[in-house]
């Protein structure tokens with residue numbers, strides 16, 4: 335994991351985020367007590383560049399929060415691209431809806447209120463990129479539900495895989511054990527190429543072979 339100082343340096347030496355993203359970042363802290371859940375400028379710009387580099391047109395985000403990353407992804411999508419994003423919490427969904435409504439390319443975002451564990455199996459889409467960023471205990475469920483059908487070259491991104499660095503602790507709590515076990519399972523999965531990157535709280539990039 336990189337230090338806060340290094341992260342700030344990286345942010346300052348990356349392209350600036352849009353005014354809308356800067357507004358959502360501020361409002362996420364002001365209007366919720368979980369502002370830290372937004373991916374932030376560095377991670378969202380990494381995700382946006384991946385969308386551009388891969389040419390992804392159909393993106394699934396599991397866990398919308400205030401739509402910070404949904405909008406960062408939409409900004410990077412091609413003309414006919416679309417990001418589907420699922421949020422279970424009505425208050426988060428309400429704030430996300432407000433920001434998406436104010437966004438000029440709002441038609442490129444499909445915001446769904448519901449439990450992603452129920453919604454994901456009902457979405458009849460072929461994904462180019464899937465960002466898994468909801469309750470960490472459900473990561474394996476989403477990955478297992480989607481990986482077999484993912485096309486070759488399709489990407490997954492998994493957030494918070496370092497769990498504040500606790501994955502290297504000798505004495506791990508239950509949640510850390512779960513995250514560590516899933517990281518190990520992913521690294522051993524021969525269907526995919528996996529790179530765990532120490533950006534922010536750790537993000538794993540997975541590419542279907």
Ligand SMILES: C[S@@+](CC[C@H](N)C(=O)[O-])C[C@H]1O[C@@H](n2cnc3c(N)ncnc32)[C@H](O)[C@@H]1O
Pocket residue numbers: 371372373374395396397398399400401402403404420421422423426448449450451467468469472
């Ligand atoms: C870390 S935040 C997402 C942050 C967002 N992706 C971003 O980068 O700005 C996780 C979100 O997932 C939502 N969530 C948790 N469990 C969920 C589920 N089963 N279905 C849909 N959303 C869920 C939470 O309410 C929360 O808003």
